[in-house]
Amino acid sequence: MMLFLALVLSVATAMPAPRKGEEYFDTLDTNTDGIITLHEAEHELTVASIFSAMDADCDGFITRGQILFYFREFVEAFDGLDLNGDGFLTVQEAETATTIGRIFAFFDTNADGQLERWEADRLIQLIVQLQSAAAAQGTACATPGP
Numbered sequence: 001m002m003l004f005l006a007l008v009l010s011v012a013t014a015m016p017a018p019r020k021g022e023e024y025f026d027t028l029d030t031n032t033d034g035i036i037t038l039h040e041a042e043h044e045l046t047v048a049s050i051f052s053a054m055d056a057d058c059d060g061f062i063t064r065g066q067i068l069f070y071f072r073e074f075v076e077a078f079d080g081l082d083l084n085g086d087g088f089l090t091v092q093e094a095e096t097a098t099t100i101g102r103i104f105a106f107f108d109t110n111a112d113g114q115l116e117r118w119e120a121d122r123l124i125q126l127i128v129q130l131q132s133a134a135a136a137q138g139t140a141c142a143t144p145g146p
């Protein structure tokens with residue numbers, strides 16, 4: 001609740017508006033050392049939470065087209081998750097096909113077991129791009145209920 005209020009206040013009052021990616025990174029980096037470890041990622045994230053962050057229009061699907069439009073480099077990974085190959089990724093498919101550990105390893109480009117800022121930014125940018133696209137289309141979902 002406090003975090004929610006803080007976010008609302010920062011959005012309402014800050015000039016210029018804070019970058020969404022900064023907030024997202026800070027949420028993940030719980031010890032604020034500028035690096036996200038697998039432990040931090042597993043503590044803060046689930047496959048379902050990443051999915052719902054990306055599924056900004058809340059229709060329950062992430063489409064191949066959305067990924068292709070923003071981040072061509074992720075299409076191969078997307079296709080690995082889209083188990084029935086219909087071009088839509090559901091949360092069930094995502095949870096079946098991958099784990100936080102595997103997502104972490106995918107973004108850990110230099111395979112040192114930690115996500116430095118630039119590595120984490122690739123994940124965050126993907127999420128933020130999909131979210132702002134949904135917002136631009138007026139399809140961003142309402143704050144999810146409990």
Ligand SMILES: [Ca+2]
Pocket residue numbers: 028029030031032033034035036037040
């Ligand atoms: Ca950290």
Ligand SMILES: [Ca+2]
Pocket residue numbers: 082083084085086087088089090093
């Ligand atoms: Ca599918």
Ligand SMILES: [Ca+2]
Pocket residue numbers: 108109110111112113114115116119
């Ligand atoms: Ca790394």
